[in-house]
Amino acid sequence: xxxxxxxxxxxxxxxxxxxxxxxxxxxxxxxxxxxxxxxxxxxxxxxxxxxxxxxxxxxxxxxxxxxxxxxxxxxxxxxxxxxxxxxxxxxxxxxxxxxxxxxxxxxxxxxxxxxxxxxxxxxxxxxxxxxxxxxxxxxxxxxxxxxxxxxxxxxxxxxxxxxxxxxxxxxxxxxxxxxxxxxxxxxxxxxxxxxxxxxxxxxxxxxxxxxxxxxxxxxxxxxxxxxxxxxxxxxxxxxxxxxxxxxxxxxxxxxxxxx
Amino acid sequence: xxxxxxxxxxxxxxxxxxxxxxxxxxxxxxxxxxxxxxxxxxxxxxxxxxxxxxxxxxxxxxxxxxxxxxxxxxxxxxxxxxxxxxxxxxxxxxxxxxxxxxxxxxxxxxxxxxxxxxxxxxxxxxxxxxxxxxxxxxxxxxxxxxxxxxxxxxxxxxxxxxxxxxxxxxxxxxxxxxxxxxxxxxxxxxxxxxxxxxxxxxxxxxxxxxxxxxxxxxxxxxxxxxxxxxxxxxxxxxxxxxxxxxxxxxxxxxxxxxxxxxxxxxxxxxxxxxxxxxxxxxxxxxxxxxxxxxxxxxxxxxxxxxxxxxxxxxxxxxxxxxxxxxxxxxxxxxx
Numbered sequence: 115x116x117x118x119x120x121x122x123x124x125x126x127x128x129x130x131x132x133x134x135x136x137x138x139x140x141x142x143x144x145x146x147x148x149x150x151x152x153x154x155x156x157x158x159x160x161x162x163x164x165x166x167x168x169x170x171x172x173x174x175x176x177x178x179x180x181x182x183x184x185x186x187x188x189x190x191x192x193x194x195x196x197x198x199x200x201x202x203x204x205x206x207x208x209x210x211x212x213x214x215x216x217x218x219x220x221x222x223x224x225x226x227x228x229x230x231x232x233x234x235x236x237x238x239x240x241x242x243x244x245x246x247x248x249x250x251x252x253x254x255x256x257x258x259x260x261x262x263x264x265x266x267x268x269x270x271x272x273x274x275x276x277x278x279x280x281x282x283x284x285x286x287x288x289x290x291x292x293x294x295x296x297x298x299x300x301x302x303x304x305x306x307x308x309x310x311x312x313x314x315x316x317x318x319x320x321x322x323x324x325x326x327x328x329x330x331x332x333x334x335x336x337x338x339x340x341x342x343x344x345x346x347x348x349x350x351x352x353x354x355x356x357x358x359x360x361x362x363x364x365x366x367x368x369x370x371x372x373x
Numbered sequence: 374x375x376x377x378x379x380x381x382x383x384x385x386x387x388x389x390x391x392x393x394x395x396x397x398x399x400x401x402x403x404x405x406x407x408x409x410x411x412x413x414x415x416x417x418x419x420x421x422x423x424x425x426x427x428x429x430x431x432x433x434x435x436x437x438x439x440x441x442x443x444x445x446x447x448x449x450x451x452x453x454x455x456x457x458x459x460x461x462x463x464x465x466x467x468x469x470x471x472x473x474x475x476x477x478x479x480x481x482x483x484x485x486x487x488x489x490x491x492x493x494x495x496x497x498x499x500x501x502x503x504x505x506x507x508x509x510x511x512x513x514x515x516x517x518x519x520x521x522x523x524x525x526x527x528x529x530x531x532x533x534x535x536x537x538x539x540x541x542x543x544x545x546x547x548x549x550x551x552x553x554x555x556x557x558x559x560x561x562x563x564x565x566x567x568x569x570x571x572x573x574x575x576x577x578x579x580x581x582x583x584x585x586x587x588x589x590x591x592x593x594x595x596x597x598x599x600x601x602x603x604x605x606x607x608x609x610x611x612x613x614x615x616x617x618x619x620x621x622x623x624x625x626x627x628x629x630x631x632x633x634x635x636x637x638x639x640x641x642x643x644x645x646x647x648x649x650x651x652x653x654x655x656x657x658x659x660x661x662x663x664x665x666x667x668x669x670x671x672x673x674x675x676x677x678x679x680x681x682x683x684x685x686x687x688x689x690x691x692x693x694x695x696x697x698x699x700x701x702x703x704x705x706x707x708x
Contacts, residue, residue: 167595172493199597209588213610222606223596273592280596 116143116314117183117200117283119164124178125343126159126168134160135343137178139333141284146306146315148325148352151335152367156344157318160335161286164316165201166194182283195227202277202313206289208269210261210276217257219272220244223280239279247275248305267298274305278313285309287317291324303328322368326356334364421684428678431671442671445664452642454675458682460642464559464654465683468634469627471563471648472570477620479567480574487575488582489604500579507572515636518565523556523637526564530556530649544647553651557639560648562656565633570623577622581615582608614698621694628687631658657683 119141126134134156141147149157162168163176166187180187187197210219220240224231231239240257244250249271253264261272270290277285287306291299306315306328319325325332333349348361359365431439431454440448446457483503487496534545534552545552552558589607598606609616634656640663641652648654655663661676668676 165595167591170591170594195597195599198595203595205588205591205595207588209586209592211589211592211606211610213613222593223598226596226598226602276592277596 115283116310116312118143119284119314119316120181120184121164122179122181124160124163124176124180126156126163126176127174128171129173132343134163135345137346139346139349141314141316142331143314144310144312145330146310146317146328148329148332149316149318149335150320150322150325150332150367151344151347152337153320154340154344155335155337157335158288159344161288161316161318164284164286165198165203167198167203169194199223199280200282201284201286202280202282203286203288204270204273204277204290207293208266208273210264210269210272212260212262214261215258216244216253216261216264216272219261220275220279222276243275243279244272246278246309247271248301248308249275265298267294267301270294270298270302271305274302274309278309282313284314284316287315289318289320292320299324322356326352332356334359334361334367336363336367424677424681424684427674428681429674431674431678439671439675442669443675445672446675454678457642458657458679460644461655461657461660461679462682462686463644464642465628465656465658465686467646467648467654468559468562468566468638468656469624471560472566472627473620473624475564475567476570476574476623480571480619480623481578481616483571483575484578484582485604485608487579488585489600489608500576503572503575503579507576511569511630512632512636514565514569515633518561518568518633518637519557522565523561526561527554527556530558530560534649541646543649546647546650552649553639555639555651557637557651558649559638559654562634562638562654563648565637566627566630569630569633570626573626574619574623577619578612578616581612581619585611617694617697621690624690625687628656628683628690629658630656631662634659635662 121137121139121141124134124137125132137160149161151157159168164180164187168174168176176188178188182200186192210216211222214222217236217240220243221231221236224236224239241250241254244253249268252268253259253272256263261269264272270293274285274290291302294302303324306317309315310330317325317328329352331349332352332355334347334355335344336347337344347363348355348359350359355364356368359368434454439454440446440452443454446452446454483499487499487503491499530552533543537543538545538552543552585608589611590603593603593606638655638659639651640655640660642655643653645653657679661679664672664676
């Protein structure tokens with residue numbers, strides 16, 4: 115089930131260094147929200163705070179709140195491991211588990227936390243997830259082959275299948291196409307349009323055309339200079355952002371004058 | 374001077390396409406690495422030949438002459454060289470197996486703690502201490518084991534014999550009804566060997582664990598894996614061949630270890646699994662050390678035959694490890 119996200123006054127620190135300053139934004143359910151901005155502006159860092167993956171990095175911490183359908187992900191009684199079951203993530207480089215077969219990769223998340231699943235349910239889930247990721251027809255005859263035997267684009271869709279197999283509410287994508295060729299990129303972009311019917315999607319991208327193609331709303335992040343914190347400059351409907359942005363910095367970035 | 378400035382690049386790139394003279398450094402390095410590689414093969418062949426040639430008289434003796442000239446082979450007790458080698462191979466494998474069973478889980482635990490659980494500062498210090506442990510000579514381990522460890526273990530052995538004596542492994546001596554009262558038993562040798570091989574197994578597995586791709590760790594964490602689940606999903610599968618390799622390195626050291634076993638174990642010959650009774654087991658290496666000083670030429674030949682047996686065991690262990698590592702190479706992390 116798709117959920118909305120509200121971020122209120124979020125600061126992200128790496129130890130004492132303030133990496134992202136005072137971000138407040140809302141992400142609508144059943145939509146694709148794109149985060150754009152130059153390298154180092156903190157958009158990936160911000161994305162990771164939405165499923166608490168930044169906590170993997172020693173010293174990283176946040177102030178402020180992230181509400182998922184009103185529930186604060188940073189409340190004291192919240193378990194980060196549980197958060198990640200509700201907020202799935204796809205990474206920049208495809209990362210299927212090399213020691214697992216295609217089917218095992220899809221089921222990897224389901225079998226966590228002592229999760230058990232019957233053989234017929236497992237087969238159904240593998241097929242459903244792979245269909246959901248538009249990969250089923252390409253791999254249905256070799257489900258027991260290693261995931262690393264697939265092409266880069268197929269591996270990335272396998273990772274998406276793996277993420278949707280645990281039935282998250284929100285799907286985060288950290289530059290999911292930057293390691294892929296144009297045809298694979300197109301396949302993933304098409305997939306996003308289907309996925310947003312069931313999930314809330316937040317995508318970080320360096321490719322502004324991609325943001326224009328896939329996103330309903332776009333947020334622009336920027337950084338004043340090296341050592342300065344990244345900030346959210348503005349957020350609006352994608353069409354508005356790319357035609358009549360309200361900030362000068364956004365217009366400069368989008369028109370290719372810097373970044 | 375008709376050449377203009379613009380033509381210079383053409384002149385500069387006029388390297389002939391025909392074969393050019395190889396540089397001296399290139400040749401030298403190629404030669405050195407070829408010689409080094411060949412040297413390994415030559416050494417291996419030389420050792421194998423030496424063992425075979427020297428052991429041949431003992432191995433082919435059928436007249437009973439050998440038994441007459443080597444005082445530790447007692448035909449009146451039904452012993453032949455092959456039988457004694459059999460007992461010693463059993464003792465060697467048994468004690469090494471005990472060492473490995475204790476050392477492997479501990480080493481993997483320590484390595485994992487250093488690579489994925491400990492705070493960075495503690496991890497660095499701990500890694501350094503482990504490396505130091507590897508530098509202690511085995512004779513020191515033997516002394517420490519005989520003087521310090523045995524008395525500590527003895528009460529524990531008594532308890533095991535009294536309470537778990539029905540398990541064949543911990544069976545007390547049928548004559549006295551108790552386990553050995555000196556602690557000079559196979560289990561002690563196994564424990565001290567385990568302590569000796571922990572550093573090498575830990576050091577290698579730690580290096581392997583540290584190289585787990587962050588990509589795979591994050592993949593596991595991002596779908597809601599706990600730290601332990603992440604380790605099982607990403608770290609262990611990736612480090613599998615490295616862990617096996619490390620274990621085999623440890624096993625190699627345990628199989629060949631002489632001094633520590635020699636100083637701890639009360640030797641004997643049997644096929645008994647009772648690891649709490651003294652005088653039942655010995656290892657090939659410790660036996661060679663024990664018998665060599667007083668051996669005549671026939672005795673030396675018999676001992677070399679034992680060395681040959683040890684060589685064969687080690688070879689088999691390594692081949693087995695290779696086979697395990699290669700069995701699922703399609704699924705390995707290398708691609």
